[in-house]
Structures are given as C-alpha cells and as structure tokens.
Amino acid sequence: MRLAGLLLAVTLGWALPALAQDSGLHGLRTGEEAAPWEAVGRLDIGGKGFCTGTLIAPDLVLTAAHCLYDRATATPVEASRIEFRAGLRDGWSVATRMARRAMPPPAYRFDPGAGAAESRNDLALVELDQPIGTAGVHPFETAPEVAAGAQVSVVSYAVGRAEAPALQDACGVLGQERGVFVLTCDVDHGSSGAPIFQMDGSIARIVSVVSAKGQLGGRQVALGTSLTQPLAELRAAFEAQAGGLPPQVTTLSAGERGDAGARFVRVDGDLNAAAALPR
Template sequence: MRILQLLFSAVLICAPSLIAAQERDRLDHRSELLGWEGVGRLDTGTGTCTGTLIAKDLVLTAAHCVVDDRKEHVLPKGAMRFHAGLAHDFTAATRSVTKIVLAEGYLNAAKVSLTEQIRTDLAVLRLDRPIFSTEAEPFKVRSGAVQAGPVTLVSYGRGRNTSLQRESGCRLKETYRGGVMTFDCDVTFGSSGAPVFVNDQGLMRIVSVISMMSDAPGRETEAIGMSLPNVVDAMLREMRNDAARAPVSAGAKRVSVGQRSGGARFVSVD
C-alpha cells in the first residue's frame, strides 16, 4: 500500500501531458449533449464547479465547492444556480438551490487526515424545483466495489466552462484503504465535483466525484476522488429526514460541527 501522503499537494492547473490514448470530446452542441444533460455547471456566487443530477431535484458535487474556507462556513445557497446540460447558449434546465447537506465529518476532516478530507468531500444540493426527464435524466450512483479499469469523466473547466468535456479512456488506477480513488483523467479549475462514470452493463453509473489533483514529486499527475455508496446513502437519508422535519432555519444543513482549512482546489473563478 502506497503512503497517501504522496497525494498531498493539490494542483490548480491543467495537466497537458496526460496519455494520448484518452479521448476528449467537447459537447458544444445540443445534439452532442443527448444523454449527458444530467451533468451541469454549478455557479456558487464565488466560482463554478461541476455537479450531477442524481434525482429529479438533487445534485451531487464536491463539498469544497459550497464551503468558504477562509470564513469557514457554507456559502449562501441563495446565490447558487445549477445549469443542467449547459452548452454555450443552450441549457436543459436552470434551478436554484434550497438545501445543502455536507458529508458527515467534512467540516472537521482537515484536522483528521488527508484521507478523511477527500473521503468526505461531498455535498448534495436540493433544487427549488424538479428537473423533469424530458429536460435531463438523473444518473445513479453505482453500488459495490469498482475494479481498476476504464472510466469516463464528464466536466466543465477553465477554457471550456460553457461546454462539457467528455473524456473516455482514462482509468481508475487504484482505490486506497479509506475509499480514496486515483484516476489519470484530465482535470482543471471548475472540474471539482465532476462525475466519474463506469459502464455498468450498458448504463453509465457514477463511481466517484473529483476532489483534487495530486502533485507528488517524481510521480504522474493524478485526479483524486472518493468511493461513493456509503457516504452518499447517509447524505440522502439526512436529506430525507430533514425534509420530514419542520424547518428550523434558513441556513444550510451542517451534518457535523467543526472547521476546515485548505484551498478551494478546482473551483473556477473565471
């Protein structure tokens, strides 16, 4: 088992030297978006990330996209907009955000370990109105373990922040103890929260969400994400439980109490 400290540095630039076997397609036109409208750009009011529709009114993204690290609080949800299937002047649907649930322990994770920081770097956002299947179909999170092998990354990013890039042929390289996953996919500013898909019997299922990129000396650059099923299931339960309770505040739902430090990694501020 390699030591996870090798993944410590988060790089905020694109890595142009990734292997040529990977295929990168820009989804610039509405016809090219067919089937991918559930991936969208999340505008937070301070920057942009990538998010994915996982139910008609729920979006999965990275927690650090919706947390202000300098002030150590969740960003105001009133400024947030999710643009499903954004491609230049076309958007399949645009919705506001009414509720934010962070993975349990995220706000304290930086004090614990890098593994915990990455493992819990997840947020689920409830939209103000459902997005109907005629506009965009949600994607499901794949349950169970995933073997190393081919994956597909779909993301926005600096220099392509108004159209999706679909990268097929990159690979899940390794899954560490604790659920941290490494990929040789191409990420840049705005790629935080981007979904990593695996083809599961002809259906594209989400296996991870991009959190950061490593810059370990003497090693290839790697995109880093996390295992999803257990953490996402807990967040969805919390979202359902919260919806069943009478509202007690207008703020974001914080699953745990604490503080977090570190950079905003791949949030785009273009």
C-alpha cells in the same frame, strides 16, 4: 492494489493497462454529442466560482462537499446563492434552478489546506427549488465502487472550458485506499464534483465524484470519493434534516480562494500524511 504499490509502479513507469487506454478530453459542443450527458451541469457558487454537479433525481444534484464553502471565509455559501445549470453549453442550458438546501456528509470537515485523506467524505447533495422534468434529461443512477484497473469516464466543466462540458471517454482507476480513488482522469479547477462513470454498454452509472487534482510519482492524477459509505450516510442525514446545513458541520482555517472549485494535493503512500499543494 495498495496506494503505496501504486506509487512505486508509477515512479518506475510501469504501464498499467488502464493507463495505456486513456483517452483525451473532447468538448461536447453539438446537441447530438451533449444529449446523453445533459443531467450533468455547472454549479455556480455565490458568484465566486463554479463546480460540476449531476442530477441523481429530478430535484437532487450530487457534487463535492468543498464546493459548498467560500474559501476566503471558510464558511458555507447560502443555498439560495447556488445555481445549477443543467447541460450548460455555450450560454444555453436545458434547465436552470436555484438550490433550496445543500448538505455534506455528517463526517465532513471543511479545511482548505486538507490533504488527500479528506477526499473520503467530499460529497454533497444539493436540493433544487424545483425538479427538472425536461424531456430527455434523465438523472443518473449510482453504482458500487469499481476495482483497480477498471476503465471509467468523466464529464466535467473546468477553467478554459467553463461554457461547455468535456468528456474523457476512458481513464483508469489506479487504486483505492480508505474511500479515496486515485484515477488518471484529466481534471482542473471547476471539475470538482464531476461524475465519474462506469459504462455498462450504453448505460452510465456514477461510481465516484471528483474531489481533487493531485500528483502521484510526478504524474497528474485525480482523486475521487467512494460513494459506498458516505453517500448512504449523507442520504440518511439529508432526509432527516428539515433544511439548511446540519449543525455538526465545522469549518477550519481559511485559505486563499480560487476562482473555481478545486483542491490540489500531493498523493503520498499515506493519504493521511499528504500535503496540500499551493493553488
């Protein structure tokens, strides 16, 4: 389904199946609730904010590319100042590791004022200084992207729930255009990089990561990055790079820094024309 059609559908209040089945967020406060999701953790970025990240290998975290930058200076944060706290819950984490290196896709260009179209490359890999081999913490697999109308789940940290993750069991995929998913998931500052899962019975696989919070036809939506092309390119660049951020990363004009990683955009029919909303 094209995004322009989605804009009309939401404006007219049409009840898409995925919308009708949305569930609210609930905090994962007990060990039993949190146990299946302990490979999801909080990424603390240089003492200036945080994002959400997920283990996809014992020493590799998947998150959003814009989380790697200081918005005040539009420059990359040193990897040694990025800390991953797996399964963080009320001050306790399953494991804590510092980053050894971090990298966005070669095509990513950081711009604090970028619109929705920039979400198509908003992925990053963070390599940890030591693998996390804690019993019960199992990295998640990634999977091909999902179709419009599919039901997905999201686990994230955010402002107001920074000390424990929250799970939204069911939110909907409204559509996808040029590598950007539009979803009904509930996200906020700090949710950037959060894994979007599709469930196959009890097995959860990551199909996207949260890139931004937006508005579509007056409704709050989330934007997610398709993993299909940018993740393959990112993996190849990551394996080829000895360490540090690749030289082809560029930075654009600086914007106002928020206290946590997030982007806010207005989703128009044309993603390339989408304007950034003020923080």
